[in-house]
Amino acid sequence: MxxxxxxxxxxxxxxxxxxxxxxxxxxxxxxxxxxxxxxxxxxxxxxxxxxxxxxxxxxxxxxxxxxxxxxxxxxxxxxxxxxxxxxxxxxVSAVKDIPVRTMPCRVQKLERFDDVMVLYLKLPANERLMFLAGQYIDILIKGGKPRSFSLANAPHDDEFLQLHVRNIAGGEFTNLVFTKMKERDILRFKGPLGSFFLREDSTKPVVFVASGTGFAPIKSIIEHALHTGIQRPMHFYWGANTLSGLYMLEKARDWETHGIRFTPVLSEALATDEWQGRTGYVHEAVLADYPDLSGHQVYVCGAPVVVEAAHRDFTSLRGLPQEEFFSDAFTPASKT
CATH class of the missing domain: 3.10.20.30 (Beta-grasp domain)
Structure with a gap:
């Protein structure tokens, strides 16, 4: 019917x-x-x-x-x-004319940062993927459920598609990535997908909040914004348990030289981290710094508990309009 x-x-x-x-x-x-x-x-x-x-x-x-x-x-x-x-x-009109495609790709390089593996995927010759910074792709698993990963590279830097994969205990795909995957392996994916991208028709200041590998789509968006010369004030908060969770810390700090404010936050810093920066939950650092978010846009990516807490507190306690909150919650795939 x-x-x-x-x-x-x-x-x-x-x-x-x-x-x-x-x-x-x-x-x-x-x-x-x-x-x-x-x-x-x-x-x-x-x-x-x-x-x-x-x-x-x-x-x-x-x-x-x-x-x-x-x-x-x-x-x-x-x-x-x-x-x-x-x-x-x-x-979301900005993605309407971007086709969703199913394509093969080759693993060009694997780069490990503690418990995060960065995959560089090469498309077939003369192929490029049209996408908006912040979107994701589904890696297609034969006989299993697709695994979703945000694209960490900006659209202008598209020689390779970059994915950030955290090693999750018991994760079938992440176990494959960390123990068996090698250069030149062939994967298939579908994308681009998702509506998490910078609304460029706005002039409002932007607050980005990422937990863990939620850094990946934020990285794509910030690099896109710097490349295209977007002048809106931007403040990026990146939260992790320990220092190793800020696996591309120097890259984020480098953005500060280009005008992006950056605040890293650790919730369970180790003594060996010798951490002198902000501590606690990442969204609470935003609450402490911004008594009023009514004139801002906020983009949050990472663990569902972080996204949920940020949405609740930013809208109810700091006046953020519902329509100015954008999010991408990283939910673990079921073991299928």
Missing amino acids: AFNVIIQPSGHSFSMEADETILEAGLRHGFVLPYSCREGVCGTCKGRLLQGTVDYGKYDETYLTGAEKAEGLALFCTARPTSDLIIECRE
């Missing part, structure tokens, strides 16, 4: 099948709604049902509470229609 969906306030409409999610159908028709995890565990795709009914699907109730459902909210990455719909959400 087919249903019709109207997006407000744009007035765009599309048809969809009952077995599709709203997000899947919108993407199929070229309408990009905000999204990240596509599994109901980050809240990026949350929007409002103005008319009609849905099957809400399977999701983490942390990101869609009963009270929010009662207010008409839904996660569009899991919700499927049971009637015609009118929905309210902002559309």
Whole structure:
């Protein structure tokens, strides 16, 4: 059975099948709604049902509470229609004309930083991937679930696609990367994906917050901004447990010479780290520095708990408008 969906306030409409999610159908028709995890565990795709009914699907109730459902909210990455719909959400027009492709690539180089492996992937001759700084790709695993990784290189620096892979205990793909993968191995991926990228139509100051390998898409965005000469004030906060978690610390410090403010934060610094910088949780460092975020844009990437805490506290305690919070939560893949 087919249903019709109207997006407000744009007035765009599309048809969809009952077995599709709203997000899947919108993407199929070229309408990009905000999204990240596509599994109901980050809240990026949350929007409002103005008319009609849905099957809400399977999701983490942390990101869609009963009270929010009662207010008409839904996660569009899991919700499927049971009637015609009118929905309210902002559309991401900047990615509409970028094709999502499935391509092979070759592992050109592996560079290890403690428990993070940086992969450099080479595309076939005469091929390039069009993407926006901050987007991600899915590595396709034969017989298993795709693994999502943000692109850490900026679009202008596209000789190789750069991925930052953390070694997660019990992770099937990360075990492959750290113990078996070698140069010249062939992988397949699908992308670019995601709506985490710098909104360049704004002139507001920007605060970036990353935890762990959430550094990767922030790196892409900042390098893109420096390359294109974007003049907006930018302040980057990078949080990790210990000093080794700030695996490209010197690169981030180098951005300071180009006008990017940088604040590294450690939550569990070791005595051997001899750390003299900020300590605690990374989003709390932002709270301490910014009593008012009402005139800013904020981009947060990393562990879901960091994204959730930043969204809650920045909007409720510091006046950040909901529509100026952008995030990409790194959710671990299931062992399939």
